[in-house]
Amino acid sequence: MKKVLVLVFLCMSVIMQAQKFDNLALTPPMGWNSWNTFETDINEELVKGVADKFVELGLKDAGYEYIVLDDGWMTKERDENGDLVADPEKFPSGMKALVDYVHSKGLKFGLYNCAGGKTCAGYPGSRGHQYQDARLYASWGVDFLKYDWCDTDELNANESYLTMRDALYTAGRPVLFSICEWGDNDPWKWAKDVGHMWRITGDIINCWDCEVGHGSWSSSGIWKIIEMRKNEKIREVAGPGHWNDYDMMEVGNGMTDAEDRSHFAMWSMLTSPLMMGNDVRTMSKETLKTLTNKEVIAVNKDALGIPAFRFTNENNIEIWAKPLANNGWAIAYVNKNDTPVEIDFDWNKHPIGDDVSQHFMEVSKNTFKIRDLFAHKNLGTTKKNMKATIGVHDVLMVTLTKE
Ligand code: GLA
DSSP: OHHHHHHHHHHHHHHHHOOOOSSSOSSOOEEEESHHHHTTOOOHHHHHHHHHHHHHTTHHHHTOOEEEOOSOOBOSSOOTTSOOOBOTTTOTTOHHHHHHHHHHTTOEEEEEEESSSBOTTSSBOOTTOHHHHHHHHHHHTOOEEEEEOTTOTTOOHHHHHHHHHHHHHHHOSOOEEEEOSTTTTOGGGTGGGTOSEEEOSSOBOSSSSOEEEOSSOEEEOHHHHHHTTTTSOOGGGOBTTBEEEOOSOOTTSSSOHHHHHHHHHHHHHTTOOEEEOSOTTSOOHHHHHHHTOHHHHHHHTOTTOOOOEEEEEETTEEEEEEEEGGGEEEEEEEEOSSSOEEEEEOGGGOOOEETTTTEEOOTTTOOEEEEETTTTEEEEETTSOEEEEEOTTOEEEEEEEEO
8 A cells, every 4th residue: 555655656746747847938039940931941051051140140149049940850750769860861960960050159959840640741740759759859959849730630739738848848958848739729728837939820921911821721921910819818828938929930031121120020019939930041131130129129028028919000000019127118100001101199198008917107197218119219208299200011119218
C-alpha cells in the first residue's frame, strides 16, 4: 500500500511539474519567419544571410531576436529511429550547425511542426512523437517552436497543445511555444497557460483588406485580420508571457509604404508578436525604417502589455487607443479613405477610456505631451486641438505622456 502511495505521489508530482516555461515573451516576441516569402523554399544560406542582416541592419538592436524556420525544413519521412531529419539538400551542414551559427550572432532559433500526422505542407507532424521531437529540438538548441494544426482529425486542441507543452518542458530546454490553430478552438479561452502566443486567425496575406480563397480556407488582408475576433474577449487575456498573435507581418511584401506603416503600427498597438515575414536581405530603405522604428516598437513592448481597443471610427478614420505605463497612452489614427484627410482632434470632445483595464485619460484633469512616433517630433499638448494631415491608408501614431 505504501509503495502504491509513493508511486501515486511521484506520478502526481511529475504531472504537476509540467508547465510552460516561465519568463519568456514578457513582451511580444520579435523576429523573422520564413513562410510569408519563401514557403518551403528554404535553406541554410538563407537563414545565415538573414542572421547576418539582423546584425548589419540594426534589426537585432531594434529588438528582433528569433529566426524561425517554418514548414518544409525536414525530409518527407522520419529516419529508422522515428526521428525527424533536417533535409540534407537544404541544410547540408545539419540543423545543429545552423542553430549554432544563429546563436553565435547573439540571436535565437525557432522551428515549425504540427500537432497532426502531417504538417500543412505534407511533412511529418509530431502526432505520437511529441516527446521524441522535443528531445531532438533540445539537442539542437532550438529556442522557439511554432506548432500548427493541420491533419488533426478529431484531436482536441487544448489537449494536443498541452501534450507538446509538457514534452518541451520535460526535454528541459526553455522553448517559446507558439500555438497556431488559427483561432478555430477559441485559444483565448485556454491557451494562456499552454503557450506564449497563439494565432487568432487563419493565414495573413499582403493586402490592405482583401480575402483570398483557397478552396476550403482563405487568407486575409490586414484589416480582415484585425477585425476577425472583434466580438471575442481576446484583449482580456493578453499580457506579459501570453499574447494574441495576429500572424507574421507582411511589411515589405508589396503593400504601399503607408499601408506598411499602418500595419506595423496596428500590430504594435495590439501587442501582437512582431515577426517579420519579408526578405530582410533585400528590403527597401523605407521598409527597414518602418520595421526598426524604435518609438513604435516601444509601444509594442510597453511594460503593461495591454492591447489597444478601437475608440471610434469617424469618417472612415480608425482611432485606436492603448494604455501605457505611467498613465500614458498611445493613439493610432488610420486613414482608410482613398484621399488624404485633415484631422482637427479636440481631446476634450473625445473622452478616451478603457473599461477593461480601467485606464481613463481625463484630459480635463490632466495635460499630456504629444509625440508623433513616425515623424519623430513633438506636437504640443492636449490643451490644444491636434491638427494633422494623414495620407491615404497611412497612420498618425502618437504617444501621450503626462506633463
Ligand atoms: C499554416 C500556418 C502558416 C504556415 C503554413 C505552413 O497555414 O497557418 O502560418 O505555417 O501552415 O505550411
